[in-house]
Amino acid sequence: MKYWFVFFGLFHCLISQAEDTAETSKMKKTIIGVKYFSQMMGNVHQNPSRYSQVLTTVSCNHPVKIMKEISKDGKEFVLYGEDKWNFVTVGPYEGYMMTDYLSDKKNTCFEEEFPKFFDGLNLDINDLYYWARLYDQYVQGKSKVRQ
């Protein structure tokens, strides 16, 4: 009898979890604007975490569509994971990018400013992968303006 209760409990948990997932996917998505990637290379992640699976990699000034999700009860979600991530659409991919790395205007990018010098370094796919990972791995901060 006791095992039946445990089994029932687990089953209930699974059902409610599945409902939650379905609820998330049911959320209405709308584009709220376009931003530009501001670093050398960066990754679009499946979840709002630097260690989450990488869906695609973008380079400096790549435009990304910023999305807003609206739940059934009207709640709006723009920032995720301690407000550090944006939900974005890049080409066919929908994923998450760090907010700090997205800017409203186009940036001055190294590879655009010095294209031949950049090309001359002959960076291979492995280097570009690590460059994007570097921006996943950095912890960044800025000391305040003098009061």
Add this chain to the structure above:
Amino acid sequence: MMTAKFFLIIGSLLFLTGSLLAEDEVKKESKESKEAKEGSKDLVDFSTIKDIIKKDGLEDELKKKDEEKRKFLDQKKLKEMKRFNVPNQDTFWGFFSEYWLVKNATVLKWDIHKPDFELEKAFTSFLESQGVYEKKIKILLLDSAEIAHAALPGNQNEFIFILSLPFIKTLDLSKVEISILLFEDYIRIKKEFFKNYVLSKELESFLGSNFSEKGLDKKLIENHLKKYSQLLFEKGFSFQDQFETTKEMDVLLKSDLKIWNTYLTLLEKIDELSKKNELFKKYSQIYPSPELQLSWLRPKETIK
């Protein structure tokens, strides 16, 4: 009568043929004269109409068009030349430090899953407490003991710090101790010991130049990469660099004795580690040496 009629008909026929032929001749002549006239048109001497063109302003228009074309070509050439520009020192260091990190990713083992220590918050508030404002910091944790800690030159007001996880775990360092350690690296970078070591005369003249005619000197780039590695993996900083850094730390931290004492304790910990732990034997070679630093910091005992 018949003969007269015959002759009349023949006569009129001849007259008609004659007049037709004459008309044809006239037409031929007028055509020839027309052609001659047209031919003479092709041979018009332009010098005669020069004044007219001048009056029309066509020559000025032609000059304007030529000037525009020349400017367009010059701009195109300049634009193409600009593509061969080499970054100047303001933009080069940040890029190159990251390039070195990318090239040494497997040795340094920074692409790892690690806990969020919130070091950036602790360090920025430490910088602010020391009166260092508006500085952007990037911290990269390494899963390697190859380099214990270091700061790499970044772009203007930007600093890249690398910090070994095994090092801070073995010493069981607090956030304040880590911040002091990073602050020491910050002082080294500020004093430009790193740049002075890796920046050769060739590189200095290469930065901010243009290589459209010479081609990119890849050897120079490779040598520069090697110098980064040489400094951080093998050679390290000089005694003079260390002395100046320690003295600066002494002056800056002494205003807060608690922090100054933490610095002293930190150096004692590192001194012990570098002497006893095989993994960090190289430490005193890179940062000579914690023992000396302690002797420079401790007040000298006076003999009574």
